[in-house]
Amino acid sequence: MATTILGVINNIPIIGWVVVLGSLLAAVLSGVIFWQDMTRRSNLIFFMLGIAVLLWGLCYAFFEGSTGGPFALAGVIALYGAAAIVPIFLFLFFYTFSVIRKELHFLTFAELFIPYFAIVGILIFFPSFIVERQEIYDGTFSSIVVGKGFYSYALYVLIFLIAGIVLLIKKYRASAGIFRVAIRRMLITVSLGYFGAVVTSLFSPLFVGGSDLFWGGHIAAIIMIFVAALIVIKYNYWDIKVVATEFFIAIIVLIMILEIFYANTTGDLLVKTAITILVVLSCAFLGGSVKREIESRDKILHLSQDIDMMTKRLKVLDKKKSEFLAIASHHLRDPLTTVKGYSSMLIDGSFGELPERMKESLGKIFDSSERLLTMISDFMDISRIESGNMSYVFSVVNLKNIILEIAEEMRQVAMRSHLALEVIIDEGILSNVAFLTEGDEGKLRQVISNLIDNAIKYTPKGEVSILLSKSPDSKKILFSISDTGIGMNDATKEKIFKKFSRAEGVSKVYTEGSGLGLYVASEVIKKHGGRIWVESKGEGHGSTFYVELNAKV
Ligand code: ADP
Numbered sequence: 401m402a403t404t405i406l407g408v409i410n411n412i413p414i415i416g417w418v419v420v421l422g423s424l425l426a427a428v429l430s431g432v433i434f435w436q437d438m439t440r441r442s443n444l445i446f447f448m449l450g451i452a453v454l455l456w457g458l459c460y461a462f463f464e465g466s467t468g469g470p471f472a473l474a475g476v477i478a479l480y481g482a483a484a485i486v487p488i489f490l491f492l493f494f495y496t497f498s499v500i501r502k503e504l505h506f507l508t509f510a511e512l513f514i515p516y517f518a519i520v521g522i523l524i525f526f527p528s529f530i531v532e533r534q535e536i537y538d539g540t541f542s543s544i545v546v547g548k549g550f551y552s553y554a555l556y557v558l559i560f561l562i563a564g565i566v567l568l569i570k571k572y573r574a575s576a577g578i579f580r581v582a583i584r585r586m587l588i589t590v591s592l593g594y595f596g597a598v599v600t601s602l603f604s605p606l607f608v609g610g611s612d613l614f615w616g617g618h619i620a621a622i623i624m625i626f627v628a629a630l631i632v633i634k635y636n637y638w639d640i641k642v643v644a645t646e647f648f649i650a651i652i653v654l655i656m657i658l659e660i661f662y663a664n665t666t667g668d669l670l671v672k673t674a675i676t677i678l679v680v681l682s683c684a685f686l687g688g689s690v691k692r693e694i695e696s697r698d699k700i701l702h703l704s705q706d707i708d709m710m711t712k713r714l715k716v717l718d719k720k721k722s723e724f725l726a727i728a729s730h731h732l733r734d735p736l737t738t739v740k741g742y743s744s745m746l747i748d749g750s751f752g753e754l755p756e757r758m759k760e761s762l763g764k765i766f767d768s769s770e771r772l773l774t775m776i777s778d779f780m781d782i783s784r785i786e787s788g789n790m791s792y793v794f795s796v797v798n799l800k801n802i803i804l805e806i807a808e809e810m811r812q813v814a815m816r817s818h819l820a821l822e823v824i825i826d827e828g829i830l831s832n833v834a835f836l837t838e839g840d841e842g843k844l845r846q847v848i849s850n851l852i853d854n855a856i857k858y859t860p861k862g863e864v865s866i867l868l869s870k871s872p873d874s875k876k877i878l879f880s881i882s883d884t885g886i887g888m889n890d891a892t893k894e895k896i897f898k899k900f901s902r903a904e905g906v907s908k909v910y911t912e913g914s915g916l917g918l919y920v921a922s923e924v925i926k927k928h929g930g931r932i933w934v935e936s937k938g939e940g941h942g943s944t945f946y947v948e949l950n951a952k953v
Contacts, residue, residue: 416461
């Protein structure tokens with residue numbers, strides 16, 4: 401029989417210490433969970449629940465140690481008083497779990513504690529109403545004799561526990577996905593835990609008569625806290641390794657703090673305190689940096705997932721855009737061809753001779769419809785290139801003939817812009833070099849026309865010269881077109897073969913460009929196994945475009 405507090409502590413049986421240690425670990429774990437995200441109300445409540453379980457465990461140890469002695473009554477009051485807090489926090493935890501930032505009004509919070517204070521009041525002032533006495537048989541076996549009010553106490557506990565379960569079931573029904581899984585796990589854990597705790601702690605004094613099974617309720621509650629912590633970690637996508645590390649750090653720090661109390665001399669006390677402070681500081685520093693690193697890693701992971709999703713969406717949109725372009729271009733081309741055809745017939749006098757001024761206006765209509773048609777055909781080419789539907793018909797093509805024909809057609813345009821157009825065919829001394837290549841004639845014509853057209857468009861004054869030559873080994877044919885026009889800087893050279901790319905400020909020289917011609921040209925030349933590039937000495941110094949193709953041998 402223990403007559404002093406120290407005696408009580410000495411009297412605590414092994415199972416009492418096991419409960420104290422287990423509930424201490426549960427409290428530390430709940431603290432670590434709270435540390436992960438202090439802004440979450442449910443984490444704070446979980447921490448409080450951990451503390452309540454610890455208090456209950458300590459009171460149980462005190463109760464066990466005080467059996468039969470002068471502190472026996474205090475032990476009973478402490479045990480039942482502490483046990484009554486646990487159901488409230490369990491209920492509150494379920495209330496806030498899975499709710500992001502639910503405000504818990506102070507009033508609701510306080511209201512929940514009213515019955516608790518009533519219970520504590522009764523326990524203190526009329527203890528025998530709930531628990532009449534604690535009896536000892538043979539100095540070891542202790543028995544709880546319950547009072548009349550014990551049933552109300554049991555009812556109070558059960559109401560909170562059942563309300564918690566009902567709340568969880570409601571949430572389970574209303575939730576989906578990860579929330580549903582988390583709440584289902586929580587429900588299973590809690591149901592098992594409740595069963596164990598209620599049978600061993602609440603009903604055993606009624607039916608068995610003894611307090612020998614009380615420890616079972618504690619172990620059930622401790623296991624419940626650990627499993628609930630795992631569910632919370634999974635639910636929040638926290639890194640379990642980080643939480644585990646912090647948990648072990650917290651235990652180490654706790655042990656070191658306890659060590660301080662066992663210091664024998666002042667020197668020992670100082671050294672232990674200093675070491676503890678150092679460890680706490682370095683752990684806080686280490687823990688913080690690990691957490692930050694993991695947070696940024698998670699952020700990067702989420703960002704890369706977002707980018708993946710965006711890329712997929714953009715690909716779908718891009719495909720839809722190409723389809724739209726193909727359809728729209730097709731419907732625009734037919735009426736435009738009619739406009740172009742009739743304006744040409746009117747200019748030619750097919751419907752009778754027209755006055756000069758009218759011819760001039762019709763010429764503008766003709767030019768504009770032609771430009772629009774080129775643009776539309778570029779758009780159609782783009783959608784064909786992107787959908788992989790651009791078809792090529794390869795045959796032997798005489799580049800010399802093509803260039804001479806196109807140059808002849810464009811001469812008029814160049815003259816209108818007051819530009820000289822010169823064509824040089826480097827046929828060698830004997831004039832017997834053939835400029836044959838394997839290619840799609842229509843597409844090669846399109847590329848060459850486009851390059852000559854560009855040279856004229858972007859040359860306000862001067863000349864445009866075309867040169868066709870062969871490499872010394874006769875394996876390559878080189879077509880180049882030089883102008884004395886606006887030229888370009890390095891940045892422009894880099895980008896003009898890309899889709900929709902135009903030089904900065906070029907619209908001042910020529911407004912209507914779409915930035916597609918060179919992209920189509922480079923795709924076509926690529927398909928021919930050739931090369932296309934540009935050289936320029938800078939803005940205002942003209943440009944030279946080169947096309948190199950394989951010669952047919
Ligand atoms: P567009 O002429 O319709 O804008 P292109 O793809 O044919 O489209 O040309 C892309 C850009 O390359 C032009 O907008 C222009 O900035 C530049 N460019 C093309 N040819 C020349 C040239 N001969 N001299 C200077 N800049 C040129």
